[in-house]
Amino acid sequence: MGNFDSLSIAMTTVSSSLSGAAQQGINVLALLRKCGIDPRLLNSPQARIPVRQFIKLCRYSSGRLNDEQYGLLEKPQRLGTYRAIAINVVHAKNLGDALNRYAEFSNLFENSFEFQLKAKARRAEFIIRRRPLMTVHNNFAVESALMIAHRFSSWLINERITLQGVYIDYPSPPFHEYNYLFYGAPVLNNQDYAAIEFDAGYLERPIVQNEVHLESYLQNAPAKLYLPLDESGQLSLQVRKILSDLPNSLSSNTALSDTSKALGISSDTLRRRLKREGTNFQTIRANIRRELAIHYLASSSETIENIAYKTGYTEPGAFIRAFKNWTGYTPLKFRKQLEY
Known part of the structure; x- marks a missing residue:
């Protein structure tokens, strides 16, 4: 975990990630203390804590709720859901096939988001739309879903995908982490849908990972989401x-x-x-x-x-x-x- 020593994350992100747990009646102050985080920092959104503490908090929160989306969506996303999706995806031929599988399999759960891969000319978008009449308790769920799609796609082809743009369908909050989460890619807010945009050429890249590598990747989740992502x-x-x-x-x-x-x-x-x-x-x-x-x-x-x-x-x-x-x-x- 030494790579985490110099990494930190804003308390506003920490607070957002806990909003679902709070609505489910979880004692979030006790959860913070269990992870070595001073609960008083919730009153200082610009304060920052080590990423390793945040990862510990994410694990405790998802474990208590049996929900990989921390209680932020309409229905719980039970532990093991991502693994089931990833096992299906890792057998794809190339990234385009993988992202189509990712979207199709995720959409079977009919939760708050609907996923879609859209490609035209030289541009590709992996799109996240909110399903009508379904709740998203905090926009952190949108950011997290976009980040997971980007990191997992990059891991599948063993190459960091350079994002040409990130679209979010809400105003940027204060003290946001977009520059860190998306490696300085331009972020446009108040869009019709959320998406990551990248060169369509990536869709032809072959999948170089397999189920053996996947087990190691999942064991380190969500740690790999918050580490600087370079060629693997x-x-x-x-x-x-x-x-x-x-x-x-x-x-x-x-x-x-x-x-x-x-x-x-x-x-x-x-x-x-x-x-x-x-x-x-x-x-x-x-x-x-x-x-x-x-x-x-x-x-x-x-x-x-x-x-x-x-x-x-x-x-x-x-x-x-x-x-x-x-x-x-x-x-x-x-x-x-x-x-x-």
């Missing part, structure tokens, strides 16, 4: 960190050899070990470029030229072509979309 392998994570720390690594022709030296191994060994983790050096570097580009376009007023330079391109034309290949849009059109 340990070496992949190290490569991402080195590339983020090395000056000019996104544009340098010697980035591979520089990274290998930093790890104390040869370039051939690095390539071979990354292949065993289901990825390669070029993919990791491209993912970092794409994530940075979307982040800068969504959260800054930087010029296209400056963003091109910051993401490792020596001239804007190459950056514009790459961005359009990633998203189906030019950087300018993508930025204008976020203004509406």
